[in-house]
Amino acid sequence: MDSTREELAVEVADLERRYRLGRAPNGTARWTTAVAGVSFTVRRGEVFGLLGTNGAGKTSTIDVVAGLARADAGTVRVLGEDPVRGRRTIRPRIGTVLQSGGLPGGLTVAEAGAMWAGTLTAPRPLTDILQVVGLTHRLDVAVASLSGGERRRLDVGLALLGEPDLLLLDEPTTGLDAESRRRIWDLIRGLVATGTAVLLTTHHLEEAEELSDRLAIMHAGRIAAEGTVAEIVADHDAEIRWGVSAGAPPPELLGHDCVAVDDRHVTVRTTTLQRSLSTVLTWAAAQDLVLPELRATPASLETAFLDVARSENENPMEVAA
Numbered sequence: 414m415d416s417t418r419e420e421l422a423v424e425v426a427d428l429e430r431r432y433r434l435g436r437a438p439n440g441t442a443r444w445t446t447a448v449a450g451v452s453f454t455v456r457r458g459e460v461f462g463l464l465g466t467n468g469a470g471k472t473s474t475i476d477v478v479a480g481l482a483r484a485d486a487g488t489v490r491v492l493g494e495d496p497v498r499g500r501r502t503i504r505p506r507i508g509t510v511l512q513s514g515g516l517p518g519g520l521t522v523a524e525a526g527a528m529w530a531g532t533l534t535a536p537r538p539l540t541d542i543l544q545v546v547g548l549t550h551r552l553d554v555a556v557a558s559l560s561g562g563e564r565r566r567l568d569v570g571l572a573l574l575g576e577p578d579l580l581l582l583d584e585p586t587t588g589l590d591a592e593s594r595r596r597i598w599d600l601i602r603g604l605v606a607t608g609t610a611v612l613l614t615t616h617h618l619e620e621a622e623e624l625s626d627r628l629a630i631m632h633a634g635r636i637a638a639e640g641t642v643a644e645i646v647a648d649h650d651a652e653i654r655w656g657v658s659a660g661a662p663p664p665e666l667l668g669h670d671c672v673a674v675d676d677r678h679v680t681v682r683t684t685t686l687q688r689s690l691s692t693v694l695t696w697a698a699a700q701d702l703v704l705p706e707l708r709a710t711p712a713s714l715e716t717a718f719l720d721v722a723r724s725e726n727e728n729p730m731e732v733a734a
């Protein structure tokens with residue numbers, strides 16, 4: 414294995430995943446393509462965030478990386494191995510928090526922890542982990558009786574028990590309060606600092622921004638944008654907006670900026686926010702206009718996400734074969 418490969422905990426190239434939907438009236442099988450040629454890598458010591466609209470294909474992707482499903486096309490290497498064939502070898506080196514959960518609800522927290530620790534070569538003390546995720550007082554409670562947030566904290570705690578080389582986190586903080594979420598973020602950061610690679614899916618843009626070194630925004634089975642937050646945001650426009658009652662400045666005044674008017678607002682989209690805002694304010698002052706509800710919003714991960722979400726090709730492809 415060369416040094417570049419050792420650096421890469423996850424390598425996904427041209428991944429495709431399809432689901433069979435049943436049969437069409439004429440008897441042909443109907444398939445939907447959930448992941449349509451996705452490529453990315455996750456390096457050791459970095460968090461790679463996978464964002465996306467609902468149904469974009471994030472879980473379908475992470476399930477293949479976790480070795481729970483096979484790729485229909487493309488290649489996936491995890492810690493240098495095929496994630497299905499090499500599952501036995503790499504399993505102890507991977508911590509997972511998946512949407513499907515999987516702990517038997519009848520076990521107590523202590524029993525579930527002991528069972529999980531038994532599958533690991535060098536687990537951290539369970540009590541240490543339970544303290545960090547705030548569950549020490551729930552040791553004797555059945556997993557099924559935990560609240561949704563407590564259950565999620567247990568899932569995350571157990572994923573960290575083996576000090577994994579790779580963490581696969583599918584919406585790890587869904588349902589957690591702000592304090593618990595921050596504790597989990599600190600835990601993740603601590604592990605990353607020791608060289609752990611993290612593949613994270615989340616619907617919380619703030620979480621993605623806080624944790625990710627690089628990220629990708631998925632939409633309809635494809636990666637629509639990828640890079641650092643700064644790189645992704647650089648491709649998107651800032652917005653200046655005000656109430657339509659004040660009217661819009663003549664387009665030639667704004668040069669290349671795009672002006673849109675609907676029944677409530679005038680919206681100027683621009684890559685040079687300060688200069689365009691100055692033009693708008695100078696025009697308003699010259700006309701003696703007050704711009705109602707004036708708002709200037711720099712491009713952000715949210716803007717980029719919304720641009721992707723509004724883009725065409727809304728649905729995964731359905732085909733008959």
Ligand SMILES: Nc1ncnc2c1ncn2[C@@H]1O[C@H](COP(=O)(O)OP(=O)(O)OP(=O)(O)O)[C@@H](O)[C@H]1O
Pocket residue numbers: 432433434445446447465466467468469470471472473474729
């Ligand atoms: N078992 C299945 N059978 C058929 N279609 C499926 C199956 N699982 C997922 N899909 C479809 O594949 C697409 C991608 O789903 P996936 O769960 O991977 O998306 P996601 O990005 O994780 O979505 P979300 O953010 O809503 O959790 C969706 O259109 C979904 O309906």
